[in-house]
Amino acid sequence: MSAPRVDGLPQQHGSPTQQMPLVAPRSAFAHDWTRIARMGSIAAFGQVFIALSNMPVRLDERLIIKPVLSLGYLVLLILPFAAGYRQGHQIRREGVPTYSPGLNEVVGGFLCGALAGAGLSLLTILLTHFDLRDPLVNWSPMLLNLLSFDNSSWFGGVIWLAIGAAMGTAGGLLRLVGPTSRRATITIVLAVTGAAVLESVVVDLAEGLGLEPLTDRLYHRRGGINWNSALGLAGLCGLLAVTGQGRLRQAKSFHAQLQGKQRTQANGGLIILTATLLIVLPLFLGKLTNELLANVGLFVLLALGLNIVVGLAGILDLGYVAFFAVGSYTAAVLTSATSSRITPEIPWLAALIVVVILTGLVGLFIGAPVIRMRGDYLAIVTLGFGEIIRLLFLSDWLSGWFGGAQGFTKIPAAGIFGLTEVDGTDPRRVFYLVLAFCALAIYVSWRLERSRLGRAWMAVREDETVAEAMGINTVNIKLLAFVVGAMLGSLSGAIFAAKVGSVFPSSFQILVSIVILVVVIFGGMGNIVGVIAGAAVLIGVLGGPKQPGLLAEFAEFKLLIYGALLIWMMLAKPEGLIPNVRRTRELHHHEMAQDAWLQGQPPRR
Amino acid sequence: MSQPGVLSRKAPRTGVSKTGVDWFLTVMRVATLTLICVGLLAFIAQEINTNNPFARWANPDATGLTGEQFWGLIVSGVSQGAMYGLIALGYSMVYGVLGFINFAHGEVFMVGAMTGMITSNKLADAGLWESNFVGSLVFIIVISILVCALTAVIMERVAYRPLRGSPRLIPLITSIGVSFFLQNASVVLLGPGAKSYPNVPDWVKSKHTFLEIEGARILVILVAAVSMICLWYFVERTKTGKAMRAVAEDAEIAELMGINVNRTIVKVFALGGAMAGMAGILWGILFRSVIHTTGFLPGIKAFSAAVVGGIGHLGGAMAGGLSIGVAESVGPLVILEPLGVSGVSQLRDAVAFAVLIGVLLLRPSGLFGERLPAEDRT
Numbered sequence: 001m002s003a004p005r006v007d008g009l010p011q012q013h014g015s016p017t018q019q020m021p022l023v024a025p026r027s028a029f030a031h032d033w034t035r036i037a038r039m040g041s042i043a044a045f046g047q048v049f050i051a052l053s054n055m056p057v058r059l060d061e062r063l064i065i066k067p068v069l070s071l072g073y074l075v076l077l078i079l080p081f082a083a084g085y086r087q088g089h090q091i092r093r094e095g096v097p098t099y100s101p102g103l104n105e106v107v108g109g110f111l112c113g114a115l116a117g118a119g120l121s122l123l124t125i126l127l128t129h130f131d132l133r134d135p136l137v138n139w140s141p142m143l144l145n146l147l148s149f150d151n152s153s154w155f156g157g158v159i160w161l162a163i164g165a166a167m168g169t170a171g172g173l174l175r176l177v178g179p180t181s182r183r184a185t186i187t188i189v190l191a192v193t194g195a196a197v198l199e200s201v202v203v204d205l206a207e208g209l210g211l212e213p214l215t216d217r218l219y220h221r222r223g224g225i226n227w228n229s230a231l232g233l234a235g236l237c238g239l240l241a242v243t244g245q246g247r248l249r250q251a252k253s254f255h256a257q258l259q260g261k262q263r264t265q266a267n268g269g270l271i272i273l274t275a276t277l278l279i280v281l282p283l284f285l286g287k288l289t290n291e292l293l294a295n296v297g298l299f300v301l302l303a304l305g306l307n308i309v310v311g312l313a314g315i316l317d318l319g320y321v322a323f324f325a326v327g328s329y330t331a332a333v334l335t336s337a338t339s340s341r342i343t344p345e346i347p348w349l350a351a352l353i354v355v356v357i358l359t360g361l362v363g364l365f366i367g368a369p370v371i372r373m374r375g376d377y378l379a380i381v382t383l384g385f386g387e388i389i390r391l392l393f394l395s396d397w398l399s400g401w402f403g404g405a406q407g408f409t410k411i412p413a414a415g416i417f418g419l420t421e422v423d424g425t426d427p428r429r430v431f432y433l434v435l436a437f438c439a440l441a442i443y444v445s446w447r448l449e450r451s452r453l454g455r456a457w458m459a460v461r462e463d464e465t466v467a468e469a470m471g472i473n474t475v476n477i478k479l480l481a482f483v484v485g486a487m488l489g490s491l492s493g494a495i496f497a498a499k500v501g502s503v504f505p506s507s508f509q510i511l512v513s514i515v516i517l518v519v520v521i522f523g524g525m526g527n528i529v530g531v532i533a534g535a536a537v538l539i540g541v542l543g544g545p546k547q548p549g550l551l552a553e554f555a556e557f558k559l560l561i562y563g564a565l566l567i568w569m570m571l572a573k574p575e576g577l578i579p580n581v582r583r584t585r586e587l588h589h590h591e592m593a594q595d596a597w598l599q600g601q602p603p604r605r
Numbered sequence: 606m607s608q609p610g611v612l613s614r615k616a617p618r619t620g621v622s623k624t625g626v627d628w629f630l631t632v633m634r635v636a637t638l639t640l641i642c643v644g645l646l647a648f649i650a651q652e653i654n655t656n657n658p659f660a661r662w663a664n665p666d667a668t669g670l671t672g673e674q675f676w677g678l679i680v681s682g683v684s685q686g687a688m689y690g691l692i693a694l695g696y697s698m699v700y701g702v703l704g705f706i707n708f709a710h711g712e713v714f715m716v717g718a719m720t721g722m723i724t725s726n727k728l729a730d731a732g733l734w735e736s737n738f739v740g741s742l743v744f745i746i747v748i749s750i751l752v753c754a755l756t757a758v759i760m761e762r763v764a765y766r767p768l769r770g771s772p773r774l775i776p777l778i779t780s781i782g783v784s785f786f787l788q789n790a791s792v793v794l795l796g797p798g799a800k801s802y803p804n805v806p807d808w809v810k811s812k813h814t815f816l817e818i819e820g821a822r823i824l825v826i827l828v829a830a831v832s833m834i835c836l837w838y839f840v841e842r843t844k845t846g847k848a849m850r851a852v853a854e855d856a857e858i859a860e861l862m863g864i865n866v867n868r869t870i871v872k873v874f875a876l877g878g879a880m881a882g883m884a885g886i887l888w889g890i891l892f893r894s895v896i897h898t899t900g901f902l903p904g905i906k907a908f909s910a911a912v913v914g915g916i917g918h919l920g921g922a923m924a925g926g927l928s929i930g931v932a933e934s935v936g937p938l939v940i941l942e943p944l945g946v947s948g949v950s951q952l953r954d955a956v957a958f959a960v961l962i963g964v965l966l967l968r969p970s971g972l973f974g975e976r977l978p979a980e981d982r983t
Contacts, residue, residue, distance in 0.1 A: 053793035135723045137796040316774050368629045369966050376706045376777050384958035391955040397946050475626050560789035566782030
C-alpha cells in the first residue's frame with residue numbers, strides 16, 4: 001500500500017485562508033529511508049563522539065535519580081531520543097495539507113534510535129578487542145565498564161541497542177500525542193533534571209529557611225533525587241502542566257493587553273518583586289551559592305555591556321575582554337600596594353571613576369580606527385586588539401607598570417563609603433555590590449534602548465545606508481555604542497579585581513569574549529531580560545571560563561558545549577531564547593510576510 | 606564625542622568632510638609611519654656604528670644585528686610566511702566565493718597538524734619513519750590532506766550551507782562556534798597537552814652549506830611553492846577551476862550557465878582544507894609540536910595575510926603570507942628593539958596583529974586589490 005506523497009499532491013487553488021483537510025496517517029512501512037538512515041547515523045556518530053570524549057565517565061558520579069540514572073548515562077540517552085523525535089518532523093508547506101502522524105513515526109523513531117544505539121554497541125565491542133589508547137586518550141577500561149554495565153561487551157552491546165531503540169521509539173511517540181501531553185512530558189523531564197541540577201542551591205536554601213526535612217526527603221544523602229520522590233515530583237509537575245497551562249498564557253496575554261498606567265504598575269510590581277527576592281534570598285544562602293550568584297552577576301554585567309555593542313548597535317566586537325581587562329588592571333594599579341609605579345593608593349570607589357573614564361578612552365582609541373570597517377573585518381580586528389592588550393599586559397616591556405606574567409596580587413577590598421569592605425572572603429557582599437551595578441546597567445540599557453540614541457543604534461543595525469540617509473551620523477553613534485559598552489564592561493572588571501584580590505593576564509584570554517558572546521546570543525541579542533536569563537542559565541549551570549557552575553563536573557566540557565551551542569543557536573534560533581521583537585522581525589521577515597499573506601492580511605514591512 | 610551633535614542635524618554634508626574620527630585616523634597613520642621610520646633609521650644608525658649619537662639616543666644598549674642573524678630572521682620569516690600563505694589561500698578562496706570569513710579555517714590547519722602527529726607517530730612505531738623518511742612524509746601529507754578536506758566539507762555542509770543568504774555576520778558567528786568546537790573536540794578526544802612529532806633525520810635538522818638554511822625550512826619553502834603552483838594550475842587552467850572563478854564572480858549567473866554552485870562551493874572548501882592540511886604537516890615538521898590552540902594564531906595571521914594580499918586573490922594570499930611572516934620575524938628586532946623596547950620576542954604576535962590593523966587602516970583592499978562577488982564590492 002502506498003501512502004499519498006505530500007509533495008505530489010495537486011496544488012489547491014483558491015483563497016489561502018480556507019481550512020485544509022488533514023490527510024490520513026501514512027502506512028507504517030512507507031518510509032523515507034535515506035532520511036532515517038541519515039538521522040540515525042548522525043546520532044550514532046554523536047553517541048560515539050560523546051562516549052569517546054569521556055563525558056559519560058566523568059559525569060557518572062553525578063546522580064540524577066538515586067539508584068537508576070546518573071548524568072553520565074543521561075547524556076547518552078539524549079541523542080537517540082532527539083533523533084527519533086526529529087525524524088518525525090514534517091515540513092509544513094503553506095497551502096499543502098500535512099498528514100497526521102501515525103504508526104509511521106513510531107517505527108521511524110524505533111529505527112533511528114536503534115541505529116544510534118548500534119553506534120554505541122559497535123564501540124563497546126571494539127573497546128574490548130582493540131587498543132586505540134595512543135591517539136584517543138579516553139579509550140579506557142573505565143569507559144568499557146560503563147558501556148558494558150560491568151558485564152560482557154556483548155551484553156552491553158545488546159543493551160545499548162535496546163536502549164537506543166526504546167529512546168527512539170519514545171521520541172517518535174512524542175509526535176503522536178497531543179500538545180497537552182507533549183508539554184506535560186517536557187515539563188516533567190525538565191523539572192526532574194532541573195531539580196537534580198539545582199540540588200546544591202535548593203539544599204542550601206532549605207538549610208537557610210529551616211526546611212531540611214523537605215530536602216532530606218527529596219534528595220538522597222549522597223546526591224541525586226530519591227527515586228520515589230522523583231516519581232512524586234514528576235506526578236506533581238505533570239498535574240501542574242496539565243491544569244496550569246492555560247493560566248500562564250492567560251496571565252501573559254492579560255499583561256500584554258494592559259495599557260498605559262496599569263501596565264506601568266504591573267511592570268513596577270514585577271520589578272519590585274524580583275528585586276526583593278534578589279535582596280532577601282542571598283541572606284538565606286550559603287557561601288558557595290552566593291559565590292555562584294556573584295559570578296553570574298559579573299557576567300550579567302559584561303553581557304549587558306556587550307549587548308549594547310552587539311545587540312543594539314549591531315557591531316560584532318570579539319575583543320570585548322579587552323575592556324574587562326583594562327578595567328581590572330586599572331583598578332589593580334590604582335588600589336594595590338604591589339604596583340610600584342603609581343604610589344599613592346586610592347580607595348576603590350575613587351579608582352572606579354578613573355577606571356570608567358580610562359576604559360571609555362581606551363574604547364574610543366580602539367573604536368575610532370575600526371568603526372569604519374566592514375562588519376566582518378571589524379570583528380577580526382577587535383579580536384586582534386583584545387589579544388594585543390593581553391600581550392602588552394603580559395610583556396616584560398611593560399612589566400614595571402602591569403607586573404608582567406606575575407600580574408598583581410594583594411588588591412585590597414573595595415570599601416563602600418566606609419560602610420563595608422567587599423572582597424572575595426564574603427561572596428554575599430560581592431553579590432550585593434554586583435547587584436547594585438547590574439541594576440545600574442539595566443537602568444542605563446533600558447533608558448538607552450528607548451532613547452533617541454537607542455533608536456539610532458537600531459536603525460544603524462538594520463540598515464546603515466538608510467540610517468545615514470535619515471541624517472544619523474553613523475560613525476559617531478557607533479563609536480558611542482563602543483564606548484558605552486566598554487564602560488559597562490570595565491565596571492565588571494573593577495569588581496572582579498576587588499573580588500579575586502589578584503589579576504593575571506591569563507584571566508583575560510580571548511575565550512572570555514567568546515563566552516560572553518555566546519551568553520548574549522543564547523539569551524537573545526538586544527533583549528535585556530534575555531541577556532540576563534542567558535547569563536543565569538549558562539554561567540550558573542555550566543560556569544564561566546574559569547568559574548565553576550552548578551554542574552562542576554562539566555568543567556572540561558563546557559567550552560565544547562559553548563561552541564556547539566553557538567552553532568546550534570545560529571542554525572536553529574538566531575534570535576535567541578527570549579528574542580527581541582524587532583530583531584526577530586529582521587531575521588524572519590520573509591516568513592512573517594508569508595504568514596500574513598496566508599491569513600489574508602495586506603503585506604506589512 | 607558625546608555632544609548633542611551626535612545625531613547631527615547640521616547642514617547636509619557634501620563630498621568628503623572631516624569628522625573627529627578622520628582627524629584621529631590621520632594622526633594615527635602619521636604616528637605609525639613616524640614610528641616605523643624612526644625605528645628603521647635608528648636600526649640603520651646602530652648597524653653603522655652603535656656609538657653614534659642618534660643610535661645612542663634611541664636605545665643606549667643596542668648592539669645591532671650581525672649579517673648572519675639578519676639572514677636567519679629573513680629565512681625563518683619566509684618559511685613561516687609560506688605556511689601562512691598556504692592557510693591564507695583557504696580564507697581567500699572561501700571569502701571570494703561566499704563573502705564571509707571562515708573563522709574556523711585555522712582549526713582545519715590544526716586538524717591537519719594533529720592528523721600528521723598521529724600518523725607519523727604510528728609510522729615511527731612501525732619503523733618506517735626512519736627507514737623511508739620521504740615516503741612517510743608523502744604518506745602523512747596525503748592522509749592529512751584527505752582528513753582536512755573532509756573536515757572542511759563537513760563543516761560547510763553542517764554549519765554554513767543552511768545559513769547561505771542570511772545576514773553577513775551570522776555565518777561569521779557560526780564559524781567562531783565551529784572553531785571553538787573543533788579546538789575543544791581536540792582537547793576532549795586527544796587530551797589537553799602538547800604532543801610531539803617523532804624525530805626527523807639529521808639532514809632535515811642541520812644547516813646546509815647552501816646559504817646556511819636548515820633542511821626543514823628548505824623543505825617548507827619548496828613544498829609550499831609546489832602546492833602553490835599546482836593550485837594556480839588547478840584554478841586557472843582546469844574546468845573546475847573555471848567554475849570556481851565563475852561562482853566567485855557571480856553565483857547566480859554561474860548557476861544559469863549550468864554550473865552546480867553547491868558542488869563548486871564544496872570543492873572550494875575541500876581545496877582550501879587540503880592546503881591547510883599541507884600547511885599543518887609543514888608546521889609539524891618545522892616545530893615538531895602541536896597543541897589544540899596551534900590553529901588560532903596562525904589562523905588569524907593567515908587571515909591578515911589574505912587581507913594584505915587582497916582578499917579573493919590567490920597570488921596575493923601567498924605574497925601576503927610571505928610579507929606577514931617576514932614582518933613578524935624581522936619587525937620587532939628592526940623597529941622595536943632599536944627604540945629601546947625590551948623583550949621584543951614576546952611582542953611578535955602583537956606585531957602581527959598590528960600589521961593586520963595597519964593594513965586595514967591604510968589600505969583595506971590589500972596590495973593587489975580585492976576580488977569579491979559583485980554585490981560585495983561596494
